[in-house]
Amino acid sequence: MTETDSMTSPSKSEIPNRGPLTGIRVLDLTAVVLGPMATQVLADYGADVIKIESPQGDLMRANGMGRSTGMSSTFMNINRNKSSVCLDLKTDEGKNQLRRLILDCDVLVHNIRVKAMDRLGLGYDDVAKINPGIVYCAATGFGEGGTHSGQPAFDDIIQGACGLAHLVGHETGVPEYPPTLLADKIAGLATANAILGALVHKMRSGEGQYIEVPMFETMVAFTMTEHLGGQGFIPPIGDAGYARLLKGGRKPTPTKDGYISLLPYTEHHWHAFFHHFGRGDFIDQFNISDRVERNKNIQAIYAELRAITVNYTTEDLMRTCRELDIPVSEIYSIHNIQSHPHLQSTHLFQTLTHPTEGEIVSIRPTALFARTPTRIFKPAPNIGEDTERVLEASQNKQKAKLDSED
Numbered sequence: 306m307t308e309t310d311s312m313t314s315p316s317k318s319e320i321p322n323r324g325p326l327t328g329i330r331v332l333d334l335t336a337v338v339l340g341p342m343a344t345q346v347l348a349d350y351g352a353d354v355i356k357i358e359s360p361q362g363d364l365m366r367a368n369g370m371g372r373s374t375g376m377s378s379t380f381m382n383i384n385r386n387k388s389s390v391c392l393d394l395k396t397d398e399g400k401n402q403l404r405r406l407i408l409d410c411d412v413l414v415h416n417i418r419v420k421a422m423d424r425l426g427l428g429y430d431d432v433a434k435i436n437p438g439i440v441y442c443a444a445t446g447f448g449e450g451g452t453h454s455g456q457p458a459f460d461d462i463i464q465g466a467c468g469l470a471h472l473v474g475h476e477t478g479v480p481e482y483p484p485t486l487l488a489d490k491i492a493g494l495a496t497a498n499a500i501l502g503a504l505v506h507k508m509r510s511g512e513g514q515y516i517e518v519p520m521f522e523t524m525v526a527f528t529m530t531e532h533l534g535g536q537g538f539i540p541p542i543g544d545a546g547y548a549r550l551l552k553g554g555r556k557p558t559p560t561k562d563g564y565i566s567l568l569p570y571t572e573h574h575w576h577a578f579f580h581h582f583g584r585g586d587f588i589d590q591f592n593i594s595d596r597v598e599r600n601k602n603i604q605a606i607y608a609e610l611r612a613i614t615v616n617y618t619t620e621d622l623m624r625t626c627r628e629l630d631i632p633v634s635e636i637y638s639i640h641n642i643q644s645h646p647h648l649q650s651t652h653l654f655q656t657l658t659h660p661t662e663g664e665i666v667s668i669r670p671t672a673l674f675a676r677t678p679t680r681i682f683k684p685a686p687n688i689g690e691d692t693e694r695v696l697e698a699s700q701n702k703q704k705a706k707l708d709s710e711d
Contacts, residue, residue, distance in 0.1 A: 323351035323677075323679075323680075323682060324349065324350040324351025324352075324670075324674065324677050324678065324679040324680075325350050325351060325674055325677040326347060326350040326351040326352040326504075327351040327352075327677070328351075328353075329347070329351070329352040329353065329411045329412065329504065330352065330353045330355070330409060330410045330411050330412070331344060331347050331348075331352045331353065331354045331355065331410065331411065331412040331413075331414065332355055332357060332403075332406055332407065332410045332412065332413040332414070333354050333355060333356045333357060333387065333414060334357050334413065334414065334415035334416075334417060334427075335414060335415055335416045335444065336358075336363045336364055336365065336416065337363070337364055337365050337416075337489070338365060338379075338383065338460070338486050338489035338490065338493065339416055339444055339489040339490075339492050339493045339496070339520065340414060340415065340416040340444055340493065340496070341356075341363070341365065341383040341384055341493070342383055342489065342490050342493025342494065342496075342497075343414060343442075343444065343493040343494070343496035343497040343500065344356070344387065344414060344497075345383045345384065345385070345386070345387075345493075346493075346494065346497035347412070347497060347500065347501075348385070348386035348387050349385075349386055349670035349672075349679050349681075350670075350672075350679060351677065351679065352412075353388070354386065354387040354388065355387070355388050355390055355406065355410075355691075355695055356384060356387045356388060356389045356390065356686070357390055357392055357394075357403065358389055358390070358391050358392075358688055358689065359391070359392070359393060359394070360391060360393055360688075360689075362375055362391075362688040363380065363384070365377065365379055365380045365383070366380045366688070368380070371662075372662050372663065373661065373662065375687065375688060376659075376661070376662050376685070376687065378665070378666075380685060381659070381662070381665060381667070381684065381685035382667060382668055382685075384685040384686070385667060385681055385683065385684055385685050386681060386682060386683050387683070387685070387686060388683075388686060388690075388691035388694075388695055389686035389687065389688055389689055389690055389691050389692070390406075390689060390691055390692045390695050390696065391688055391689025391692050392692075394425055394427070400425065400426060400427070402696060403427070404435055405696075405699055405700070405703065406695070406696075406699055407432055407435045407436050407439065408435060408436055408699075408703060409699055409702060409703070410436065410439060411438075411439065411440060411504065411507070412439065412440045412441075412442065412500055412503075412504070413432055413439055413440070413441050413442070414441075414442040414443075414444065414496065414500060415427075415442075415443060415444070416443075416444040416445075418445075418455055419443055419445065419449055419454075419455070420455060422443070429441045429443075429515045433513065433515075436513070437513060438507065438511060438512065438513040439513040440500060440503040440504060440507055440513050440514060440516065441513065441514070441515050441516065442496060442499060442500050442503070442515075442516040442517075442518065443515070443516070443517050443518070444492065444493075444496045444518050444520065445458075445517055445518070445519045445520065446458020446462075446463070446519070446520050446521060447519055447520070447521045447522075448517065448519035448521070448522050449517055449519075451519075453521070458520055458521065459489075460482075460486045460487070460488045460489045461482055463488040463492075463520050463521055463524050464482050464483075464487065464488050464524070465480065465482075466521055466524075467488070467521060467524035467525045467527075467528050468525065468528050468529065468532070469482075469483070469487065469488070469524065469528050470482050472528065472532070472551075475551055488520060488524050489520075491523065491524060491527055492518065492520040492523045492524065495518055495523045496518040499516050499518050500516065503516055529545075531547040531550070532545055532546050532547050532550075533545060534546045534547060534548075548600070548603075549600060549603055552603075552604055553600075553603040553604055553607060554603070554604050554607035554608065554611075555568070555607070557636055558610065558611060558614050558622075559611055559614060559615045560614055560615065560617060560618060560619045560622055561615060561616060561617055561618045561619075562618050562619055563619050563636070564619075564636050565614075565619055565622055565623065565633060565634065565635060565636060566633065566634040566635075566636055567610070567614065567622070567626065567631070567632070567633050568631075568632045568633070569610070569631050569632075570632060572593060572594055572596070572599075574629075574630075574631045574632070575588070575593045575599070575606070576588060576593065576594075577629040577630075577631060578610070578626075578629065578631060579593070581625065581629060582613050584609070584613065587606070587609055591605065591606050591609075593606075619635065623635065643666070652669065653668060653669060653671070654666050654667070654668060654669075655667050655668075655669050655681065657681065657684065659684045659685075660684065661687060662684075665684075667681055667684075669681060
């Protein structure tokens with residue numbers, strides 16, 4: 306699907322169609338992945354996101370592959386629909402230009418250390434004096450006021466600290482990081498959610514507020530939701546951990562010619578599966594009809610399932626499970642996921658023409674709004690490409706406001 310015509314700056318008549326956050330202006334002082342992931346959600350939903358970059362630009366511009374310096378595919382996919390304004394916040398001029406932009410913004414979000422923002426004169430108290438109604442969000446590594454507040458935090462550090470690396474390597478006893486920036490992206494989504502909540506309050510009351518979204522606490526809550534286990538009671542009634550995941554054998558299912566993702570989950574699924582393959586005796590042997598007993602026997606049940614599936618081809622098993630309405634999927638890789646027929650039918654991956662990078666593959670917004678549809682209306686910007694336009698528009702708006710007050 307090609308949307309080259311959507312890659313030009315929208316006219317005023319197009320703005321109402323950007324999405325549900327049309328009219329909201331966001332000052333984005335974030336970089337790398339966590340913060341840009343959060344502001345990407347806001348931008349995709351129609352907010353006017355002004356990305357503030359130093360003359361060196363966001364570090365993520367150089368991480369990953371790109372045709373030209375500063376425009377990696379990763380950067381472009383988490384910074385579309387944004388404007389880039391280049392300001393040197395180490396100078397008085399840069400800080401003064403930012404303060405003028407603060408006057409017109411609904412949200413300011415950063416993932417800079419809180420004390421560093423205070424030293425710049427851009428902490429919450431300073432910004433609230435300029436714009437009392439602003440929603441000010443600090444995405445931190447470790448919550449302020451805790452013993453680790455202010456410590457440097459990156460995806461790997463948080464994955465290790467929150468228990469996730471231990472979970473991934475629980476079978477071998479060797480901690481492993483999942484090969485995706487999971488902590489950054491989850492904390493980014495949590496940051497977007499928090500900002501949206503504060504915007505609802507602002508619209509109802511007119512009040513801005515300070516928000517902190519700590520990456521570490523967010524990831525501990527995410528990881529421990531199902532793994533609190535017996536430690537969720539006082540006194541503990543067992544160990545931490547969700548046995549169905551840790552000991553139940555839930556892993557890709559072997560076939561005669563590969564692997565599939567197969568998950569008989571309900572009593573009906575298990576009955577249908579074992580009866581179809583002539584092993585209805587397992588229903589009574591493992592007490593399949595009693596969910597509690599089934600969970601106690603789950604490791605042995607999965608072992609019997611794998612002993613069956615290894616005798617059939619992937620195609621045979623896919624067809625059978627579809628007929629029996631048992632959850633199943635082929636296993637796709639990052640190399641062939643773009644060929645998934647469902648994703649092709651829903652146009653998740655879109656071919657767009659970037660003004661400087663040529664044809665690129667972009668991932669469209671996934672949330673679908675019936676009345677305020679989202680879309681890609683602007684490609685990821687080069688460093689500072691919108692500086693003159695944004696600063697001039699802000700200056701003219703403030704001048705017009707002063708003239709109207711005279």
